[in-house]
Amino acid sequence: MKSKLVVTMAFSMLFTYITASSGAALISKAADPASDPSAPQITAEAAIVADADTGYIYYNKNMHQKMYPASITKILTGLVAVENGHDSDIITINGNIGEGMPSDAARIYLEDGEVITQEEALYTMFLASANDSANALALHIGGTIEKFVNMMNERAKELGAVDSHFSNPSGLPDKNNVTSAYDMAIITKKALQEPALMKYFGAKSYTMPATNKREPIAFSTLHKMMKNTIYKYEGTIAGKTGWETMSGHTLVTAAKRNGRTLICVVLKSSNGNTVYKDTRALLDYAFAKEIDTSSAQYLASPLKKVQAETTSNPIKNVPPPSSVKLNAGQKDKDMAGPAIVLICSVCLFILLISFGRKTIAIRKR
Secondary structure, three states: OHHHHHHHHHHHHHHHHHHHHHHHHHHHHHOOHHHOOOOOOOOOOEEEEEEOOOOEEEEEEOOOOOEOOHHHHHHHHHHHHHHHOOOOOEEEOOOOOOOOOOOOOOOOOOOOOOEEEHHHHHHHHHHOOOHHHHHHHHHHHHOOHHHHHHHHHHHHHHHOOOOOEOOOOOOOOOOOOEEOHHHHHHHHHHHHOOHHHHHHHOOOEEEEOOOOOOOOEEEEOOOHHHOOOOOOOOOEEEEEEEEEOOOEEEEEEEEEEOOEEEEEEEEEEOOOOHHHHHHHHHHHHHHOOOOOHHHOOEOOOOOOOOOOHHHHOOOOOOOOHHHOOOOOOHHHHHHHHHHHHHHHHHHHHHHHHHHHHHHHHHHHO
């Protein structure tokens, strides 16, 4: 009787495990919006579309792959600045703040001794993508670039970022300045919740007043979906562009339609045309989709404790994004299921033999 009970329990456990494993696999597959046949085929290497309010993920492609962000880094720079400073703060430029930047790096050529406000630095950083303005903010808030970057990484970690390590406030080329589509969506979600930052993140134009070193100068956003171009997208409320050789074209866009606000992050598009085409296609797709709660993925809540190894342990010698493997430990996890099934099967086989032998012995008696 004991043997029958053991065999029955073994069968039950094995059946339960196999059923659960199969179900989990189906849910995992269904939860990946990129597997949807109706999803747009984009050329960018990584992308995500998520709801700015709920965090629901409508689409992802390699969303945790570590990539070079370029100037979309400045969204986090702006967030840290408004959380720790004030628009009216006075910033006096000390020395050549653009020293060491590539010759083609975007800047407004801030001069030694020039006096500007934090507001002016933020507007020019977002609209002109001025790298010297980003440095000015970092020095003003952090005292040094290094300390400000530490603040950036800590803030990203608090928000739930798991793939990022920032090494400068501007996004200028650096193999250690990496993020993911997922992390940038989390950072953007918070940015959209901060009116003090949306003033700049959502700005389309701005005239910087005269300073002690220059005359007034006008700027307009570089994000082509926010102004009257062939790429204009109705409902776009904020965005940031990025480009450098290592990153390719990067783009963060927030758009609002019919009461829904969506965040779209596109990383490493091949050119300045496809980055907008990909973004438009992804937003159109997501706005047309209904939320499927049965197989949902969401952005992490900043209230949850998220283990972010990449932020607590600075990345060293990060290889180019194309060679960075997504979820390096996933292979071991995927192998765990078959291994357990095999072990259960062997145990069941042994139990069956044992039960069979006892049955034969009873019959012989």
